[in-house]
Amino acid sequence: MITIKGVSHRYTMGKKAKETVVPVLRHINFHVQKGEIVSLVGKSGSGKSTLLHIIGGFIKPTSGEVEINRAAITAWDEGRLADFRLQHIGCIFQNFQLIPSMTAAQNIELPLILNGTSKQIRDQKVADMLRQVELEAYPHHYPSELSGGQQQRVAIARALILDPPLILADEPTGSLDSDTEAELLALIRKLNKQNGITFFLITHDQEVAAIADRQLEIKDGQMLQANGVMPV
Amino acid sequence: MTFVDKWRFVRQNMKKNRVRVFMTILAAAMGSCFLIVLASVGFGLHDSIVKDQLESSVITKIDIYGKNEADQIGFTSENISELQEIEGVKTVREIQHLGETSYHIDGYTNEIPEAIAVNFEKEKQVGLELESGRLPEAENEIVVSKDFAKRLAQDDVEEKDLYTDEGMVKTEYQYQEDLLNKEVELQASATPEGTNEPRATTETVKIVGIEAASANEYVYINTVKTTPALKRKLDETLQMSDNYTKQGDPLYGQVEVYASNAEAVDGILSSLEEKDYQAYSNLEEFKNINILFNVAKAGLIIVGTIAVLIASIGIYNTMTMAVTERAPDIGIMKAIGANPKTIKQIFLMESTFIGLAGALIGTAVAYLISFSVNAGVPIILEQIFSEEIPETLHLSSIPFLLVAISVSICLIVTILSGSRPAKQATNVDVLRALRREI
Known part of the structure; x- marks a missing residue:
């Protein structure tokens, strides 16, 4: 599902005269199988978010190749990446990233609108999805009227509405209390088992990482080997 | 989306x-x-x-002043036919002037109208509209302009009292009654070529139609339009033979060519030039x-x-x-x-x-x-x-x-x-x- 080949990335900071190059990722290689839950753990500043953004096509790596569902996306332009993301990748963010002026149902409906789905099918799908994430009582609630857990459920429903084969989750439980976190992790596991959706989670929380079939660890921009040793 | x-x-x-x-x-x-x-x-x-x-000036109208080669004064029927055959021409309006005429009715006189003999079928084609009455059918019938009555001035008033500063007949001395179907006395005078004796004649004519007023209220139109038959009758009485060819066909003093549309005017002007006619169109000014x-x-x-x-x-x-x-x-x-x-x-x-x-x-x-x-x-x-x-x-x-x-x-x-x-x-x-x- 995801193949990362020799991906490196660095930021250039400062003005031209005093430019500083900051390496963030160094020659990353790994592969995620279809239907796997893979977690990527690492401390703040280790480069895990940058790697997730590269996989999601939000930033381009300085070098290396990214393949999603056998499509090499690295050289694609923004428009093509957006279309691909809409069809193949669902994104869940730490701060939920719901549009505040839209209700729960409208937020979930958004990918369907972008996809050009008819209103009738949209209404049906949104109702099904609300039931699946146990929010059928809150379709007309605005994000500000929902709890953190409910908002994250809306975000998950929005990510799943077009049945993407891959979900990228950036600290999905970062803004939740422990009870809600457990509920959400159970939901992720359920969706993975029932629908065979591949999850790629990044977290610094070991409890979240523990639900994954496989854990990857990143440190100072380099992927650690299975035994936790830095590659040479 | x-x-x-x-x-x-x-x-x-x-x-x-x-x-x-x-x-x-x-x-x-x-x-x-x-x-x-x-x-x-x-x-x-x-x-x-x-x-x-x-x-004030119809843009499809072309005034014809004469023909360079012709030695006769006026336009013959052949000229009219030649003009009519030019591509884009809708109508050729031929006009005979009656010369000096005055009109008298119940002690009122209109001395200075422009009196012409025309073909009324063609007049209709070029937009003649009547306010009342009908077009002349018999020889002694005429159509007068709307302002004709305003120029009918009372006879027994001295000239200095008769006119306003603008040269118009004062309202109180104008003929006030409806002119339609009234008979008026037409006095025509002329001096035949080659003689010094002026001749005059009088005909009783009937006003059968009154033209619609001009849309431009500042323009006074004082005209009388009659049939070519009356013109011939007057000319015969006055012995004005120079208004006719040797064969007796009428010579027209004025000819106007009307184009079917404004776009056709340029082409007609070129054809007229080729045929040696002197012509003028308002279209240039209009352009x-x-x-x-x-x-x-x-x-x-x-x-x-x-x-x-x-x-x-x-x-x-x-x-x-x-x-x-x-x-x-x-x-x-x-x-x-x-x-x-x-x-x-x-x-x-x-x-x-x-x-x-x-x-x-x-x-x-x-x-x-x-x-x-x-x-x-x-x-x-x-x-x-x-x-x-x-x-x-x-x-x-x-x-x-x-x-x-x-x-x-x-x-x-x-x-x-x-x-x-x-x-x-x-x-x-x-x-x-x-x-x-x-």
């Missing part, structure tokens, strides 16, 4: 900033209204002048007037466009603010998979709507202003100058062309002013927007 869904987004976005959107539409409407009202003055005056021209007014109208539209451009600054500002305010939402949409093109289209639709709404409101208000100006200004001018303003004068006119130009300019300007903010929206950095850094 379907058009309906995009429009739903636009509506939602505009609802959030109702006041700002309203003020921007207002600015666009004022710009558009200013453009139309300003240019409408040019269009109005142009229309008035053109109308005046059309009424110059048109060029002058078209330049003036273009100038006014350009000045009006400046107002629209000023309004576009407001649209640019509104759209830039909208993009800035909605940057987090744009970031979320892009993260989900919204194509940059879709986002651009949504913002362009919004600016286009603002421009279109402004243009339509501006047009409606401009029509109201134009109507008020046309209704109110003549009244004010009449009050100030104590003079009647002609009905043909329109200070403001808004043809569909002007509306189309204004709406197009408004749309182009607003789309252009909205395109940069729309481009900014597509360039919103997803990660910075999600971190609320924009």
Whole structure:
């Protein structure tokens, strides 16, 4: 599902005269199988978010190749990446990233609108999805009227509405209390088992990482080997 | 994303900033209204002048003065046939002048009408309209102009008391009764060529028709139109043989060629030149007037466009603010998979709507202003100058062309002013927007 080949990335900071190059990722290689839950753990500043953004096509790596569902996306332009993301990748963010002026149902409906789905099918799908994430009582609630857990459920429903084969989750439980976190992790596991959706989670929380079939660890921009040793 | 869904987004976005959107539409409407009202003055005056021209000199009319080779005075029937055969000619109007004539009825006399003998079928073709009565059918029947009666002056009044300062017969000395179906005494006089003896004759003729008044109220038309048969009868009595060919065919003193349309005039003039006729058309003069007014109208539209451009600054500002305010939402949409093109289209639709709404409101208000100006200004001018303003004068006119130009300019300007903010929206950095850094 995801193949990362020799991906490196660095930021250039400062003005031209005093430019500083900051390496963030160094020659990353790994592969995620279809239907796997893979977690990527690492401390703040280790480069895990940058790697997730590269996989999601939000930033381009300085070098290396990214393949999603056998499509090499690295050289694609923004428009093509957006279309691909809409069809193949669902994104869940730490701060939920719901549009505040839209209700729960409208937020979930958004990918369907972008996809050009008819209103009738949209209404049906949104109702099904609300039931699946146990929010059928809150379709007309605005994000500000929902709890953190409910908002994250809306975000998950929005990510799943077009049945993407891959979900990228950036600290999905970062803004939740422990009870809600457990509920959400159970939901992720359920969706993975029932629908065979591949999850790629990044977290610094070991409890979240523990639900994954496989854990990857990143440190100072380099992927650690299975035994936790830095590659040479 | 379907058009309906995009429009739903636009509506939602505009609802959030109702006041700002309203003020921007207002600015666009004022710009558009200013453009139309300003240019409408040019269009109005142009229309008035053109109308005046059309009424005073028909643009499809070509006056024929003579033929270079001909030694005879006047035009023969062969000349008329030759002219009629030219491509694009609708009618050839041949005219015989009656010479010096005066008309007398119940102690009133009209001494100076232009009396002509014409073919009334052709008169109908070139637009002769009667206010009352019918066209002459018998020999001694005539049609007079509407102003003919105003020139019928009382006989027993001294000349110094008879006329106003403008040379018109004073109202109290004008013939007041209806002239239709009245018999009048026609006195004709002439001095045949080769003699020094003036001759005179009198005929009783019947007024069977009165022409409709000229649309231009400042033009006095004092004419009598009669049949060629009466002309021949008078000429025979007066022994005016030089008005005829040796074969006895009439010679026409004046010929007018009427083109089927204005576009045909140039071609007819070329043909007339080839056939050695001396001709003149008002079209050239008319063309110059048109060029002058078209330049003036273009100038006014350009000045009006400046107002629209000023309004576009407001649209640019509104759209830039909208993009800035909605940057987090744009970031979320892009993260989900919204194509940059879709986002651009949504913002362009919004600016286009603002421009279109402004243009339509501006047009409606401009029509109201134009109507008020046309209704109110003549009244004010009449009050100030104590003079009647002609009905043909329109200070403001808004043809569909002007509306189309204004709406197009408004749309182009607003789309252009909205395109940069729309481009900014597509360039919103997803990660910075999600971190609320924009």
